[in-house]
Amino acid sequence: MKAIYKIIFSSILLILICGSCGKEQKVCSTPESVTYTNDVANLVETNCFMCHAPDVYKEKASRNKIYDYKSLKKMGESGQLIGSITHAKGFIAMPYRKNKKIDSCAIEVFKKWVETGMKE
16 A cells, blocks of 8 residues: 555656656846836837727727836836736736737836836
8 A cells, every 4th residue: 555655656746846847948038227218118019009009099998008108107106017917916917808918028028127117
């Protein structure tokens, strides 16, 4: 009976240890100094403009304007930017109704931008 428990325990341990075998971990290269102009504006355009561009946000994005520095900074200060893109509880997940987050490296850039004072 002890032999069976050893085999089961060993099998479970092996599964836990090798559960991520063969899966590559994504490595992000986040810039040392993140600014809106150099790093964030392009990410907003790429990931958010389908609904938040200047010409469509009133119809598609509940009037949430994030296509310029001042507006996005306000969202960053309130916590809504990071809460939404990370799909944190209590925030409307963005992109809306996609059941998918934006790229994890892009999220890291947004986080660093907010954490370091949201420089223009």
